[in-house]
Amino acid sequence: MKLLSGDRPRSKTLSAVLLLILFGLLFAPFLFPGTRSLDTAARICIFIVLVASYDLLLGYTGVVSFAHTMFFGIGAYGTALALVNMGPSYSAIVVGTVCGALFAGALAFVIALFSLRVRAIFFAMMTLAVASAFMVLVSQLSGFTGGEDGLSYRIPREMTPGFRLVKEKLSGVRLNGKLITYYVVFFSSLGLFLILLRMVNSPFGCVLQAIRENAFRAEAIGYKVVRYRSAASILSAVMAALAGSLMALWLRYTGPATTLSMDIMVDILLMVVIGGMGSMYGAVIGTVLFLLTQSYLQNLLGLLQESLGSLPIVSEVVSPERWLLWLGMLFICSIYWFPKGIVGRLRGT
């Protein structure tokens, strides 16, 4: 319980689902063999951290930012650039990750200085503008960042599929470097997630929630709202950058489409809101649900389309490419009717 910082799931179903996810991810290479499913599992781990760090800002502090993918991208590019320029070594990974996280934190601080004093709507608009400008800048500075094509690089040999830990297979799975990378990603994500959980359940997190509920009153009690909001946005930026570094390590490729695009930002929003704002477990549920839906709702819609093939408009609406339409509607409905998301429902609040 100490590991969960006293924030227990408080619902049997939720605990069961969370345990299922934890063990599913822990034994993913053995339960779901295959490159594709391992990739999905790693993506889920990384996105849980990314979405949870966004929840720190949106769900706990009540600040809407559209620049979260920018920080994610900064982390990814930090690691990528270090690996490109310093060669595939562990020191490059450490240097890149630390630099990325520091830069993300500093940039978040500057943006906070400029815009957290103004109202929520302006902050949202400004972060949107800054993030877009950053993305354009990254894709245009092609000499430095690889432009639209992004960067491909090598990582230390022990983390590549070519490296064998032992000759034998374990229950049909090769123990190679890819597996090591997966567990690096898994345990780092788990660690970061627990740190985030610790943060939101600390007195600091309590103040953040007070600010979310009533900023004016929080200020009146004596908490400097701007300072706490800035701290929250810096911490969430640093966490996002660390998640980005994990992404760079896992994909061995970093480009604007995988780290910076607005589509990812929209995905993150959907995950947080559908999973449940204001609860770290919401980030877990939302991420898993979203990423699985992304792969499997399309199949389901495909089946539906086949059975409805004759109707002109309807068959277009249920076509597999339109999965985002349905998630978008679910998103709007969840804001209206269950603003605490799935986790709120399960906890009965």
Add this chain to the structure above:
Amino acid sequence: MSNNLFKPRIERPSLSQVIDAKAPLFLVPVLMLTGLLAIGSGSTWLTLTAAGFAMGMMIFIMASGLTVIFGLMDVINFGHGAFISLGAFAGFTILGLLGSWIENPGITMNLGAVFLAIAFAMLVTGLAGYGFERLIVKPVYGQHLKQILVTMGGLIVTQQLIYVIWGPDEVVLVRPTAFQGSFVVLGAAVEKYRVLAIAIGLALFVAMRLVLNRTRIGLLVRAGVQNGEMVEALGYQLRKLFLTVFMVGCALAGLGGVMWGMYQETITVHMGAGVMISVFIVVIIGGPGSIEGCFIGAMLVGLLTNYTGFLIPKLALVSTILLMGAVLMWRPQGLYPVVKTH
């Protein structure tokens, strides 16, 4: 006794106050002059300036609705971009149907086709705006966080519905014959279409100012922006007024979408969300709720984008962010802060 009567005294503003109040008006000429000095060549500068004004006018068309909606009801519609795309698609459908009018070399037929397309696009986006306000904005009115989120949701759904209706491919269309090519003015090439864009934008600005300053509904809108509660206390239904303004704002987004689409000659579902970045910057620079500020902001952004696009192409979008930063350092509430009295 009569000599001791206190007379009401209206202090004349000091010179510095007058200058401070009028200062935003000088920004556009100052920027144009700086641009001329930086570029050096007069004809290039003229071409870029015309392009900048045309772009600014189109951004103004799209931003004006957004800023009035915000001023009146404190609602920022993050789904505004979807209406830009929707308008472009609706307008292009009409232009596609009127193919023979477009290829006709006469300017009357061309203008007719363009205005029909604009009318249809505004009708479609206006009606869509009605649905959007009722379904998306109304239930979360007054709750900013939810509003931002739910209008983002509306953006996603509307974009997907555009895919459903028009298919996932981008639409390419050539401009009407009369608006292809360019005039040569003082040795500088000025695209004909840009002249049309400037004309429509200016007409809209004048019309909006007239409506806001000279008509009863404009009076109510301005009063609503300053003090909504008082307007309601006087017996006017602000929510109904707001619905009208919201629909007009969406229709203007549709108009801007058609104009922008014809400017680019290619339209995609994401074009609206792309141009929204500039629209938001313009709204912030101008001071949300202010038409005049929005107009000046749009001109500044249009000109600056074109100047930097020529001088340092990689920094075109970044330069507008820097402009926004500079304006906010100078005037944290935007160029023309809207005075709220409640």
